[in-house]
Amino acid sequence: MKQIKIEVNIDFLSLEELSEDELQLVYQAAEATKNAYAKYSRFYVGAAARLANGQVFIGANQENAAFPSGLCAERTAIFAAQANCPDQPVTMLAIAARNDAGLLPDPVTPCGACRQVILEIEDRYKKPIEILLYGREGVYKIKSVKDLLPLCFVDSNMR
Secondary structure, eight states: OOOOOOOOOOEEEOGGGSOHHHHHHHHHHHHHGGGOBOTTTOOEEEEEEEETTSOEEEEEOBOOSSGGGOBOHHHHHHHHHHHHOTTSOEEEEEEEEEETTEEOSSOOOOOHHHHHHHHHHHHHHTOOOEEEEEETTEEEEESOGGGTOTTOOOGGGGO
16 A cells, blocks of 8 residues: 655735735625625625736625525635636635624635635636635635645546
8 A cells, every 4th residue: 555645835824924915805805705695604705806817806605595506705706707707817816704703713715616616717727826715813825726625626637
């Protein structure tokens, strides 16, 4: 038997350590949590996707009584960006979450379905997407979704 060790490095930064562009995107994601419709979970997520041309698209989770009919913030932001600017890769994605007590102290991570969608966008444009996961205590800065999915499944796996 052979064992494979996979290591991932994720930076944990204070808000002061972020660049102005990163900070602006994190704030846009935090503000987008106010657009969430989370009547059932009361867990409000916002996302902001910056494109290569500098445009930013925000998204917020949208719940529905028929639970599979809802959609996460990350996918609403990415799909809006791709629907409006299909020739522009997403270069950076910020995610924030709050509950009834306010913005969460710890960063929140994307669900598995969102990770796969982010991966597909990276694979489509052959460019990594920097991911910023906001928490009041600090921000996880991730170089690529592949750091969250080290054994990922993309189009080339089917060939």
